[in-house]
Amino acid sequence: MTRVLLATRNAKKLTELRRILAAANVSGVEIVGLADVPEFPDAPETGATFEENALAKARDAARETGLPSIADDSGLAVDALNGMPGVLSARWAGRHGDDQANLDLVLGQLTDVPDDRRGAAFVCTVAYVVPDGGETVLRAEWRGRLVREPRGGNGFGYDPIFVPDGHDRTSAELAPEEKDALSHRARALRMLLPHLDRGAITVD
Template sequence: MTRLLVASRNAKKLEELRRILAGAGVEVIGLDDVPPFPEAPETGATFEENALAKARDAVAATGLPAVADDSGIAVDALNGMPGVLSARWAGSAKSDPANLKLVLEQVADVPDERLTAAFVCAAALVQPGGEEVVVRGEWPGTLVREPRGTNGFGYDPIFVPEGETRTSAELSSAEKDAISHRGRALHQLLPHLRALTA
């Protein structure tokens, strides 16, 4: 079975990626499963730039095909921010609770009907031969003012997907995988991943 390196140490994200890629015929490993290598900081202006940079670094260091994603939430009332800064929005605190609290404070005076947002995920597959594929998935919805649910991470507890009344953190893993931004992006990569094992 072809080994596929997912350029992440986030245990919850790896678990999610393993579920989504379960039918691709690849063995998914994470950064903690390979010898350490210097990881460049995420300095790209777009999700796509950051995902590609992470995947290229992983391939160069290991010689394995690699998938990397960069994702975050784009809040319309904040002009699309936190965007690529989602994980670091609260500055040095950079924890999920601190990031959530700051976003909720920043939209405190925004009317409910203008609390539209979307989760965005860019995923890049880079192969040792130099082939590169970058895809993007978006998951529109709205924000709620109080976190709800425990199934998920990041901004999941304050995001209600379009057509839903539950937050992303109140959805089951299977429900989320089928419709999330990461699920939408990775499903676009599946044909390319299956080609690795052909």
């Protein structure tokens, strides 16, 4: 059994990755989070791109723990806001991780934007770093539009206002298995699976 670190303290991200690995019949790997390893200082997210932030987090985690490490940086790119909040998505309202404040701010900024111009995309970049074994960085997007009122109790972040293309429910109204089939993070993680063999993982 090989331990792979997902460099996050977000329990929902850990659960999501474990579901995706199980659905893909990945064996020989135990996914652990930052709460499962000795604590080390979090590097600030100072990169100008999702790729820079994800790679920095994965490098730090691999260096500090000696474990093959996965890190992601993701966010919402709103067409009418010129791609923002982008890499600032988690702290758009000023305090990191205040989902409700971030969501409220985006909705407020879009108050006068008509429905046909409320396009957006969730973006996820995933980095996989193996100590002394190389690096992989992958990116996926999930296009959709933003509604005017939050709907649904699943998911987190901007999920309650994001309706994927081809659907009429928000991401927060989708069942977990539905979201796993569609989401930006799930797509990026599935793209990563073939690269995990560097961590001595077998994929059936």
